[in-house]
Amino acid sequence: MSDSFEVIVIGSGPAGYVCAIRCAQLGLKTAVIEQNVGSNDQPQLGGTCLNVGCIPSKALLDSSHRYAEAAGHLSDHGIGISDVTLDIASMMARKEKIVSQLTGGVSGLLKANGITVITGTATLNAGRQVAVASADGSSQTYTADHVVLAAGSEPAAIPPAPVNGDRVVDSTGALCFEAVPQRLGVIGAGVIGLELGSVWARLGAEVVMLEAMDQFLPNMDEQIAAESGKIFAKQGLDIRLGARVTGVSVSDDGVDVTYSQGDASETERFDRLIVAVGRSPRTTGLFSADSGVTVDERGFIFVNDYCATEAPGVWAVGDIVRGPMLAHKGSEEGVMVAERIHGKSAQLNYDVIPSIIYTHPEVAAVGKTEQELKAEGVDYKAGTFPFAAIGRALASGETEGMVKILSDADSDQILGAHVVGPSAADLVQQIVIAIEMAASTEDLQLMVFGHPTMSEAVHEAALAVDGRAIHMVNRPKR
Ligand code: FAD
Ligand code: AMP
Numbered sequence: 144m145s146d147s148f149e150v151i152v153i154g155s156g157p158a159g160y161v162c163a164i165r166c167a168q169l170g171l172k173t174a175v176i177e178q179n180v181g182s183n184d185q186p187q188l189g190g191t192c193l194n195v196g197c198i199p200s201k202a203l204l205d206s207s208h209r210y211a212e213a214a215g216h217l218s219d220h221g222i223g224i225s226d227v228t229l230d231i232a233s234m235m236a237r238k239e240k241i242v243s244q245l246t247g248g249v250s251g252l253l254k255a256n257g258i259t260v261i262t263g264t265a266t267l268n269a270g271r272q273v274a275v276a277s278a279d280g281s282s283q284t285y286t287a288d289h290v291v292l293a294a295g296s297e298p299a300a301i302p303p304a305p306v307n308g309d310r311v312v313d314s315t316g317a318l319c320f321e322a323v324p325q326r327l328g329v330i331g332a333g334v335i336g337l338e339l340g341s342v343w344a345r346l347g348a349e350v351v352m353l354e355a356m357d358q359f360l361p362n363m364d365e366q367i368a369a370e371s372g373k374i375f376a377k378q379g380l381d382i383r384l385g386a387r388v389t390g391v392s393v394s395d396d397g398v399d400v401t402y403s404q405g406d407a408s409e410t411e412r413f414d415r416l417i418v419a420v421g422r423s424p425r426t427t428g429l430f431s432a433d434s435g436v437t438v439d440e441r442g443f444i445f446v447n448d449y450c451a452t453e454a455p456g457v458w459a460v461g462d463i464v465r466g467p468m469l470a471h472k473g474s475e476e477g478v479m480v481a482e483r484i485h486g487k488s489a490q491l492n493y494d495v496i497p498s499i500i501y502t503h504p505e506v507a508a509v510g511k512t513e514q515e516l517k518a519e520g521v522d523y524k525a526g527t528f529p530f531a532a533i534g535r536a537l538a539s540g541e542t543e544g545m546v547k548i549l550s551d552a553d554s555d556q557i558l559g560a561h562v563v564g565p566s567a568a569d570l571v572q573q574i575v576i577a578i579e580m581a582a583s584t585e586d587l588q589l590m591v592f593g594h595p596t597m598s599e600a601v602h603e604a605a606l607a608v609d610g611r612a613i614h615m616v617n618r619p620k621r
Contacts, residue, residue: 148174150484151273151287153265153429155179156190157470158461159293160249162477167256169485174259174285176275181246186262188253189246190295191462192470195315198245200338202238203318204501207345219540229346231322238318261285267292267430271456289456289484292436292444293477294429296422296462304330304391304418310398311391314339317417323347328400328413330388332359334500336419337375341502344379351411353386353402360500364512364561366527367547371506371563374543391416424463439465449490450480458484472496495578497571504544505567509575510559513549522552526584526607528600530564532614535595541565546604548574548584555583560604566597573601584608 152163155177166173179194181187187194214227253260263275263283273285298313300306306313312320317339325348329340332354344350359382360368375382383404390401401410424443430436435454437445444459446452452459458480461473475491482489500506516523527547530536544564550557560574577587587605592598603612610617 146283146285148172148259148285148287150174150289150291150481151176151265151271151285152291152293153267153273154190154293154295154461154463155186155188155249155253155260156293156295156461156473157192158295158463158473158477159190159291160188160253160477161474162291162293162460162481163258164252164256165478165481166484167258169481171481171484173256174261174287175253176261176263176265176273178262178264180262180278185250186260187246188249188260189242190293193245193249194242195318197470199238199242199318200314200335200342201501202241203234203342204338204503206234206237207342208503211345216540229323231320231346235319235321264428266428267434267436267457269431269433269435271454287456289458291477291480292429292452292457292459292463293461293473294425294463295473296468297425298418299421299423301330301388301418301420303388304400304416306418307393310393310414311416311418313418317343317419320415324414325349326351326397326413328353328398328411328416329419330400330416331355331419331421332382332384333419333421334498336417337380338501339417339419340380341375341378350380351413352380352382353388353400354382354384355387357385359384360506362498362512363506363508364547364559365514367506367508367545367561367563370544371500371502374504374563375502422462422468426463429463441465448493449483450476451483466493467496467498469496469498492579495575497568497575499568499571501568504541504564506563507567507571508559508561509571510557510578511549512559512561513547516549516558521558523558524550524552524555524584524608526604526609526612528603528607528612528615530597530600532603533595533597533600535597535599536565538595539565541597546570546600548587548601548604548608550584550608555585557582557584557587560601562600564597564600570597570601573598 149171150166150173152159152175163175177186179187263277323346327348329336329352332352340350359372386402386404388402392399397412398416439445460476462468479489497509529545531542547561549559584605592602606612
């Protein structure tokens with residue numbers, strides 16, 4: 144096997160493997176280096192997303208949603224189910240099967256595209272030399288015209304709450320509890336905390352979420368965040384804001400968590416505790432001091448708008464660089480870098496990246512929030528429409544939440560969309576397409592939406608921007 148490639152990608156998560164496939168499609172001789180090894184001694188591809196992130200969390204969210212429906216919510220439909228049982232081992236086995244199907248799929252795709260997969264831990268040295276240390280202690284060096292760093296991220300830690308893999312776990316541990324904890328504490332009411340807290344709450348745990356910030360989901364549109372908070376509280380998630388965890392003490396009987404809230408100091412006992420306080424870029428040992436790669440003030444690899452680092456021929460994509468830590472953001476960066484390596488002038492519109500919280504109902508957003516537009520002094524119009532007035536939502540018993548659309552007051556161009564409610568992720572994706580096509584709310588107003596669909600809430604919210612929604616009484620416009 145040759146030790147020289149046109150492109151070496153370090154990391155096989157959604158940023159790395161997508162970049163490698165696009166490089167291979169463009170005819171570049173490409174290798175992927177992955178340090179994760181599976182139980183079959185083969186490289187375990189797919190990164191955080193496929194192994195311990197997006198996919199297993201969604202598998203458990205779907206399973207737990209079905210359980211909660213069967214156990215409690217189907218009586219409205221006239222369906223009675225007696226003796227609903229829960230088999231956590233089977234639920235976990237299903238999740239694992241989905242993970243291995245997808246990671247195996249990535250392996251097949253890399254093979255079919257003629258990409259070389261190298262197992263081991265890579266370090267980038269000067270002159271785009273990549274040293275790969277194998278588990279058996281051996282080491283080999285490869286060179287490439289271009290190196291793409293896609294080493295991803297790992298759960299962030301906080302000193303008061305060290306993860307011990309037993310009572311105190313990170314997101315990875317929370318994806319494989321063998322039983323439902325009676326009382327579950329979650330530090331951090333961000334995306335990951337909300338998703339994992341929801342899984343175990345639906346399966347029967349009493350969940351308390353401790354969030355240091357006073358504001359719930361501060362990056363979301365304030366109106367949608369407030370609405371979501373009310374829905375989650377009704378579901379039984381006890382979300383305590385302004386609650387900063389200061390100490391954790393583990394005993395045979397449980398885990399005592401001390402937190403400050405205002406001037407008070409409180410302690411709560413839980414059976415298990417999930418630490419979900421964000422993620423950190425995985426840069427340790429990834430590059431040598433003379434590689435030319437630098438990091439920014441937050442520890443992310445420094446890149447320009449096109450994901451080029453300060454070292455010639457070295458690129459970085461995904462969670463390891465600035466921007467939202469989202470699989471689809473990393474994948475599209477990977478495609479952009481492959482195209483640039485091939486000499487094309489590809490770019491990524493960072494203003495139009497959707498973000499989704501996969502609770503039930505989902506919370507999803509794209510573009511500007513109302514508070515951002517206010518802060519930027521933009522003259523804007525806003526339209527909201529509640530799912531309670533959507534026939535399909537009523538038929539499905541999914542009436543909570545709303546669609547909100549924001550547009551420029553002069554040009555009418557759509558600037559943002561925010562949804563909490565059924566199929567929020569898919570509805571926001573419609574607005575992603577609209578914004579990319581430079582659509583106005585008038586464009587949406589003039590389009591025909593199928594009936595009865597959840598999408599009609601998008602149509603009505605676009606009409607509401609101009610005070611002309613049909614199925615509600617419009618408030619007078621500013
Ligand atoms: P990663 O997926 O972290 O992959 C990096 C890979 O590089 C890993 O396989 C690692 O082993 C390998 N690696 C690292 N260092 C080296 C080295 N030196 N040598 C060789 N290999 C190395 N995002 C979404 O968009 N939607 C979601 O629904 C979603 N849900 C999530 C749920 C959870 C519980 C978590 C934890 C995350 C979730 N995310 C979600 C975030 C998403 O998983 C990440 O944004 C995404 O995986 C980042 O992709 P990446 O390729 O940059 O890095
Ligand atoms: P995210 O980055 O979306 O995954 O959210 C992580 C959340 O954890 C943030 O909202 C942080 O405010 C919160 N957080 C961080 N440290 C603490 C702490 N010591 N106690 C409580 N919450 C915390």
